[in-house]
Amino acid sequence: MLDDIVDGPRLTRYIAGECSAEEAEEIRRWIAADPSRGELVEGLTQVWEATGRVAARWDVDAVWRDFVAARAARQVRPLRAGAGAGRGQARWRSASMSWLARIAAALVLVVSGGLLWRAVNQARTRTAAAPQPMRLYATVRGERADLHLADGTRIALNVDSRLQLPVDFGRRNRTLYLAGEAYFQVKHDSTRPFRVIAANAVTEDLGTGFVVRAYPGSSGVRVVVAQGKVALRQAHDSAAGTVLSVGDLGRLDTSGVVTVRSGVAVSRYTAWTEGRLEFVNTPLSEVVPQLERWYDLDITLADRVLAARPLTATLGHQSTDEMLRLLAASLDVRVQRHGRQVMLHARGRKP
Numbered sequence: 001m002l003d004d005i006v007d008g009p010r011l012t013r014y015i016a017g018e019c020s021a022e023e024a025e026e027i028r029r030w031i032a033a034d035p036s037r038g039e040l041v042e043g044l045t046q047v048w049e050a051t052g053r054v055a056a057r058w059d060v061d062a063v064w065r066d067f068v069a070a071r072a073a074r075q076v077r078p079l080r081a082g083a084g085a086g087r088g089q090a091r092w093r094s095a096s097m098s099w100l101a102r103i104a105a106a107l108v109l110v111v112s113g114g115l116l117w118r119a120v121n122q123a124r125t126r127t128a129a130a131p132q133p134m135r136l137y138a139t140v141r142g143e144r145a146d147l148h149l150a151d152g153t154r155i156a157l158n159v160d161s162r163l164q165l166p167v168d169f170g171r172r173n174r175t176l177y178l179a180g181e182a183y184f185q186v187k188h189d190s191t192r193p194f195r196v197i198a199a200n201a202v203t204e205d206l207g208t209g210f211v212v213r214a215y216p217g218s219s220g221v222r223v224v225v226a227q228g229k230v231a232l233r234q235a236h237d238s239a240a241g242t243v244l245s246v247g248d249l250g251r252l253d254t255s256g257v258v259t260v261r262s263g264v265a266v267s268r269y270t271a272w273t274e275g276r277l278e279f280v281n282t283p284l285s286e287v288v289p290q291l292e293r294w295y296d297l298d299i300t301l302a303d304r305v306l307a308a309r310p311l312t313a314t315l316g317h318q319s320t321d322e323m324l325r326l327l328a329a330s331l332d333v334r335v336q337r338h339g340r341q342v343m344l345h346a347r348g349r350k351p
Helices: 008-016 021-032 035-050 060-072 099-106 112-128 266-274 284-295 304-308 320-331
Strands: 056-058 091-096 109-111 133-138 145-148 154-157 162-166 174-185 194-198 201-214 220-234 242-245 249-253 258-261 277-283 298-301 310-315 333-338 341-346
Touching: 008 021, 021 035, 174 266, 220 266, 242 249, 242 258, 266 277, 277 284, 284 298, 284 304, 284 310, 284 320, 298 304, 304 341, 310 320, 320 333, 320 341
Parallel strands: 174 194, 298 341
Antiparallel strands: 056 109, 091 133, 133 162, 145 154, 154 174, 162 174, 174 201, 194 201, 201 220, 220 242, 220 249, 249 258, 277 310, 333 341
């Protein structure tokens, strides 16, 4: 299993397309746990592509000594709500995150003719002089935020989510990094594409409003289109991607496969922007993580049979106790609560 910092040989083989299926799956899970890792892999891939995929041998020890040092210097951390921070308030912290500079400083490659080594050194020289500061917007459990960007884009950030963007967003590029869920209403500009990088996926605006969900630990990235069109592809794929239109729900799983379901009820997937959670025959196993983030609870299913039990309900405006009473009545379960800890039991079974 990969640690917080993936080891060099596997990441090298992944970018070069030479790793095993098992290694590729491990790296995709590693990328999905943190949006900055997708940024790192994209940057490394750009260096690889820029040099024409020339054959290379990595000096692994030197690479990862330097990279670990660069990683340790990174100071962006998830934010917690401070005193007086209420639902809908955005809080942020910025830090210098010149990933291309760190990538270039970390890469020590031996290439025929020294082509890639020279390219990396040139990238390091260019970026080290002009680091790109990033800004972080974050919500905690039970908190949402509305953001208005300088390019006219409006973003609703769902509970327990993180969004990173360059401080000079909109000047040179419009690329964001998401962990969690957000609804984007984008002002289209074909000269400056709007892209959302989440886990192993890139969602590109084609003139649109859309929802992206990519919570850490989930099985993939989900995109629902409310207006216009978007293109969905893997983060390290240079192809145009799969085009999704209004009413399409696209999923990109951890193996990079895109599936599309058309004609979905978009309002169900955007209801949270209006303070509601809508479930229609949704298995309790899928409901629980949403309720945990929305109500700041830790919910355990005491009986395995409950995982598949379907729920049809509209929640969100109720207090925690009201929600639990509704859950008990709708699913015929018994609820035990101790503070934030909630246990759900099937009726007729003792705890």
